Amino acid sequence: MAIREGKTFRYSNASIMSYASVVGKTESEGPYGDEFDEVIEDNKGGAETFEQAEGLFQQKALQRAMDKTALTADKMDLIFAGDLLNQCTGSSYGLKDFYIPFLGIFGACSTFAQGLLLAGAMVNAGYVDNAAAVTSSHFSSAERQFRFPLNYGGVRTPTAQWTATAAGAAIVAATQKPPFIRAATVGKIEDMGISDLNNMGAAMAGAAYDTILRHFRHMGTGVDSYDLIITGDLGQVGSDMLYELFKRDGIDIEKRHKDCGLLLYDREKQDVHAGGSGCGCSAAMMCGHFLKHVENGDLKRILYAATGALMSPTMVQQGGNIPGISHAVEICYK
Amino acid sequence: MAIREGKTFRYSNASIMSYASVVGKTESEGPYGDEFDEVIEDNKGGAETFEQAEGLFQQKALQRAMDKTALTADKMDLIFAGDLLNQCTGSSYGLKDFYIPFLGIFGACSTFAQGLLLAGAMVNAGYVDNAAAVTSSHFSSAERQFRFPLNYGGVRTPTAQWTATAAGAAIVAATQKPPFIRAATVGKIEDMGISDLNNMGAAMAGAAYDTILRHFRHMGTGVDSYDLIITGDLGQVGSDMLYELFKRDGIDIEKRHKDCGLLLYDREKQDVHAGGSGCGCSAAMMCGHFLKHVENGDLKRILYAATGALMSPTMVQQGGNIPGISHAVEICYK
Numbered sequence: 054m055a056i057r058e059g060k061t062f063r064y065s066n067a068s069i070m071s072y073a074s075v076v077g078k079t080e081s082e083g084p085y086g087d088e089f090d091e092v093i094e095d096n097k098g099g100a101e102t103f104e105q106a107e108g109l110f111q112q113k114a115l116q117r118a119m120d121k122t123a124l125t126a127d128k129m130d131l132i133f134a135g136d137l138l139n140q141c142t143g144s145s146y147g148l149k150d151f152y153i154p155f156l157g158i159f160g161a162c163s164t165f166a167q168g169l170l171l172a173g174a175m176v177n178a179g180y181v182d183n184a185a186a187v188t189s190s191h192f193s194s195a196e197r198q199f200r201f202p203l204n205y206g207g208v209r210t211p212t213a214q215w216t217a218t219a220a221g222a223a224i225v226a227a228t229q230k231p232p233f234i235r236a237a238t239v240g241k242i243e244d245m246g247i248s249d250l251n252n253m254g255a256a257m258a259g260a261a262y263d264t265i266l267r268h269f270r271h272m273g274t275g276v277d278s279y280d281l282i283i284t285g286d287l288g289q290v291g292s293d294m295l296y297e298l299f300k301r302d303g304i305d306i307e308k309r310h311k312d313c314g315l316l317l318y319d320r321e322k323q324d325v326h327a328g329g330s331g332c333g334c335s336a337a338m339m340c341g342h343f344l345k346h347v348e349n350g351d352l353k354r355i356l357y358a359a360t361g362a363l364m365s366p367t368m369v370q371q372g373g374n375i376p377g378i379s380h381a382v383e384i385c386y387k
Numbered sequence: 388m389a390i391r392e393g394k395t396f397r398y399s400n401a402s403i404m405s406y407a408s409v410v411g412k413t414e415s416e417g418p419y420g421d422e423f424d425e426v427i428e429d430n431k432g433g434a435e436t437f438e439q440a441e442g443l444f445q446q447k448a449l450q451r452a453m454d455k456t457a458l459t460a461d462k463m464d465l466i467f468a469g470d471l472l473n474q475c476t477g478s479s480y481g482l483k484d485f486y487i488p489f490l491g492i493f494g495a496c497s498t499f500a501q502g503l504l505l506a507g508a509m510v511n512a513g514y515v516d517n518a519a520a521v522t523s524s525h526f527s528s529a530e531r532q533f534r535f536p537l538n539y540g541g542v543r544t545p546t547a548q549w550t551a552t553a554a555g556a557a558i559v560a561a562t563q564k565p566p567f568i569r570a571a572t573v574g575k576i577e578d579m580g581i582s583d584l585n586n587m588g589a590a591m592a593g594a595a596y597d598t599i600l601r602h603f604r605h606m607g608t609g610v611d612s613y614d615l616i617i618t619g620d621l622g623q624v625g626s627d628m629l630y631e632l633f634k635r636d637g638i639d640i641e642k643r644h645k646d647c648g649l650l651l652y653d654r655e656k657q658d659v660h661a662g663g664s665g666c667g668c669s670a671a672m673m674c675g676h677f678l679k680h681v682e683n684g685d686l687k688r689i690l691y692a693a694t695g696a697l698m699s700p701t702m703v704q705q706g707g708n709i710p711g712i713s714h715a716v717e718i719c720y721k
Contacts, residue, residue: 059464060515062515105707129391131394135493139699140473141493141697142697142701145576146707149577152575154393154572154573155574157469157501157712158491159491160491171505174509174512178508178511180512181396182394240489241486241488241489242479242482242486243483363479366473367473368476371438373439
């Protein structure tokens with residue numbers, strides 16, 4: 054097969070001017086619990102259902118990101134948003150009352166990187182003055198949609214990941230202040246032959262490997278060019294696979310690698326098995342933690358490679374595999 | 388509420404260099420049956436399930452669009468694709484074997500316009516040399532996901548629309564030949580208070596009205612500036628509502644308006660109630676019919692305002708409404 058290189062996009066005029074995160078109770082009890090903008094203790098925040106609550110998380114995250122700027126909804130030009138719920142309802146129902154031009158995206162847990170990449174592209178090219186990237190996931194809505202209803206009480210396997218109850222929102226504009234989005238590489242759909250709904254990290258590792266390697270090649274960079282290479286939610290199983298894939302090329306990525314799924318919870322004390330997952334997992338870690346450290350210069354250059362399992366229970370029941378995808382966004386202090 | 392105008396994007400360097408459509412049996416028996424590139428008579432084409440068949444329709448549409456050019460998959464830079472199936476599996480499973488950089492989008496039946504708009508934006512800004520927009524819908528996979536399984540034999544209401552079994556693919560590049568994408572306006576999510584799964588045209592009419600009106604305002608145009616204003620799938624009920632909304636402003640849009648949902652089938656002879664719908668409906672009408680007439684100059688300037696009902700059975704069961712959205716793309720001979 055001929056090599057599909059695609060293109061790495063370069064941006065000279067796209068800054069993340071504001072960002073905010075909203076998390077649930079379990080996430081607030083993890084090691085980064087103090088860093089999020091808002092905690093919704095009962096995971097519902099007054100909503101009647103888990104699905105409506107997930108929309109509320111997105112609404113609050115975007116409102117908080119706007120509140121940190123002089124922007125009000127009528128000054129916003131564009132939103133890119135998506136989530137794991139069927140028909141992306143967390144986004145369309147959660148954000149409809151802002152009445153801002155809206156483009157729905159679907160990248161499973163890679164959605165936040167996809168949103169940043171597209172928001173950056175549209176601002177950098179001058180189509181809009183600003184664009185938001187918003188996403189969410191909710192443990193209770195995801196479990197009943199993808200696995201079992203919570204009250205079924207199914208036992209979770211060791212490879213299973215814990216869907217984060219969290220939302221993140223970032224507003225991109227040409228403000229010429231860090232964090233800057235400097236480059237991005239779009240992922241290809243990779244099918245590693247995984248068909249286990251409880252082993253999605255493995256399904257995504259090959260996609261992350263391919264995208265990161267192409268990003269390095271197009272940018273003329275390598276592991277040492279970055280302070281950190283941050284994946285979305287490979288979890289323990291997927292991270293180990295990523296290290297193995299790079300080792301075959303003689304590359305040690307482990308030394309600079311962090312996985313949001315392994316950071317969000319305290320795996321010693323919190324019963325989350327292979328780590329966190331869900332669109333909200335890396336969105337909350339980026340908006341709660343990492344972007345702050347790029348903004349203040351602690352981190353000079355990071356590569357955020359969010360990963361998504363394009364997983365359909367229907368297709369898996371029909372004998373299909375779980376394809377993975379990963380989109381990479383390079384975020385810099387200068 | 389302050390007015391949310393958003394921006395209309397202008398393109399000087401984006402042509403639709405190739406396009407193709409693949410339809411099922413019922414669509415091939417409609418008034419435009421001879422114009423589609425391929426008919427899959429049994430609606431499955433060798434696939435085992437309706438969901439897998441929907442993926443196959445997308446695969447064939449993109450392959451046929453590539454076959455009309457010198458492009459092979461390894462020369463393709465980017466795909467924007469989405470569909471109505473949960474987790475957009477028609478796109479991710481249908482297109483994964485091309486192994487082309489992939490961005491999933493979700494706009495329900497407005498997906499094809501969203502794909503054209505984004506593909507045009509990325510090509511026009513020079514991020515990529517080419518980008519495809521691909522989408523599909525399938526009567527049999529949609530009915531069982533959104534309404535009832537076919538073998539339940541439920542009676543359809545007069546306002547119900549018929550989900551098209553069809554896929555369309557367009558490749559955008561800077562080839563400087565018609566059809567040109569000249570401008571695009573992103574829609575806002577509009578909630579008209581409709582909660583009837585069988586009356587989605589009404590849910591989308593307000594969104595089309597808002598987007599078309601903003602497009603006119605930003606471009607300094609009006610109904611008479613266009614040879615045709617083509618909506619996606621408002622059907623009869625939604626089209627009539629659109630006329631009423633414009634009449635309140637003293638504007639007669641009916642004289643230049645066509646709705647793909649009302650064109651795809653022969654409503655006298657085919658039992659499709661209020662007309663066709665689904666992502667594939669307007670994608671097939673654009674790729675099978677309208678783009679040819681812009682390419683050869685019969686149509687000089689059209690406004691394609693695809694419409695989507697961001698409809699979630701879960702949210703409707705929980706008492707929510709069906710929000711609508713519409714994205715507009717201006718396509719010109721010069």
